[in-house]
Amino acid sequence: MFNCKSRALAAAMVALSxxxxxxxxxxxxxxxxxxxxxxxxxxxxxxxxxITINRIEGNADELIARMQAEGINSPADVLITVDTSRLxxxxxxxxxxxxxxxxxxxxxxxxxxxxxxxxxxxxxRSRVIFYDKNGVTDPPQTYxxxxxxxxxxxxxxxSSTNTYNQTLLAAVVTHEGEEAARAWxxxxxxxxxxxxxxxxxxxxxxxxxxxxxxxxxxxYYFARALRTEVERLSGSIDRIGWVxxxxxxxxxxxxxxxxxVAAHAPNRENAVRFLExxxxxxxxxxxxxxxxxxxxxxxxxxxASVQQLGEFRRDEVDLSAVAENLPVAQxxxxxxxxx
Numbered sequence: 605m606f607n608c609k610s611r612a613l614a615a616a617m618v619a620l621s622x623x624x625x626x627x628x629x630x631x632x633x634x635x636x637x638x639x640x641x642x643x644x645x646x647x648x649x650x651x652x653x654x655i656t657i658n659r660i661e662g663n664a665d666e667l668i669a670r671m672q673a674e675g676i677n678s679p680a681d682v683l684i685t686v687d688t689s690r691l692x693x694x695x696x697x698x699x700x701x702x703x704x705x706x707x708x709x710x711x712x713x714x715x716x717x718x719x720x721x722x723x724x725x726x727x728x729r730s731r732v733i734f735y736d737k738n739g740v741t742d743p744p745q746t747y748x749x750x751x752x753x754x755x756x757x758x759x760x761x762x763s764s765t766n767t768y769n770q771t772l773l774a775a776v777v778t779h780e781g782e783e784a785a786r787a788w789x790x791x792x793x794x795x796x797x798x799x800x801x802x803x804x805x806x807x808x809x810x811x812x813x814x815x816x817x818x819x820x821x822x823x824y825y826f827a828r829a830l831r832t833e834v835e836r837l838s839g840s841i842d843r844i845g846w847v848x849x850x851x852x853x854x855x856x857x858x859x860x861x862x863x864x865v866a867a868h869a870p871n872r873e874n875a876v877r878f879l880e881x882x883x884x885x886x887x888x889x890x891x892x893x894x895x896x897x898x899x900x901x902x903x904x905x906x907x908a909s910v911q912q913l914g915e916f917r918r919d920e921v922d923l924s925a926v927a928e929n930l931p932v933a934q935x936x937x938x939x940x941x942x943x
Contacts, residue, residue: 636664641894671699680866681875692927700864711883719924723864727891729822751791760816763800764937773933827896831909848916855919
């Protein structure tokens with residue numbers, strides 16, 4: 605059990621579940637989120653409900669494969685993972701089940717829900733254009749601009765195997781169609797400063813090292829470097845500017861963390877209660893304050909580090925539609941040689 609005293613949270617859980625605050629039982633969570641700050645999320649839920657959480661952490665694809673192999677005997681109650689593409693894979697693999705919850709329908713915006721309610725998004729990160737203020741006076745203002753030949757040899761971005769890029773390209777397909785998405789992906793490849801390598805933090809470090817002048821990264825990597833010391837980044841962070849793309853169009857693309865109830869959940873009622881808890885104001889504040897993310901629920905206060913990035917318009921494209929275009933996005937990546 606984690607130690608965390610929160611009578612207010614216990615009262616909130618009563619309101620969310622419509623049941624007594626304390627209940628017997630367990631909850632088995634399979635999670636690919638590896639953030640220490642999530643411990644407080646789990647601890648508060650245990651404190652408020654009396655439900656004991658058993659957690660297994662691992663790579664998302666490995667966890668999905670494990671749930672498939674376990675089949676009807678799987679102990680998993682909840683799968684938590686990062687981004688639409690992995691939630692889509694989990695649904696396609698048949699390891700999730702639909703959830704009907706008035707709480708989730710009220711709290712989570714419709715575009716952050718699976719069309720069949722197999723999964724729900726609980727936190728977001730925006731995929732933003734960063735640039736070296738010392739070398740770039742006219743940074744890209746849209747995702748389309750990343751393919752403009754005037755930025756030839758200037759862009760650092762992750763590989764096509766990265767889930768954030770997969771979802772971004774699938775969103776381009778959803779908005780603009782397959783042909784336009786292919787042309788855009790080819791243009792980005794042509795403008796790369798180096799072959800794709802490393803994570804989002806490494807793209808930002810590329811700006812500091814001078815390997816590239818423009819980088820694409822999720823916001824929480826940058827906000828983390830504002831909040832705490834990140835090696836080879838925080839010391840030079842003042843030279844990095846940022847653009848929330850497409851503010852006059854669709855809005856900035858949002859990646860997410862989400863969860864769903866396992867297909868053969870032995871503790872299904874507890875699993876639904878946990879998802880409802882993740883939509884509570886207190887849990888939503890943990891996502892922002894603990895990991896520099898944007899809450900999924902409107903009106904929840906965001907952390908100081910995230911506030912420094914400023915307000916912006918979000919792309920509210922239906923992520924279920926984006927998920928359907930993920931296979932097309934992967935084909936395009938292969939065709940244009942985006943490694």
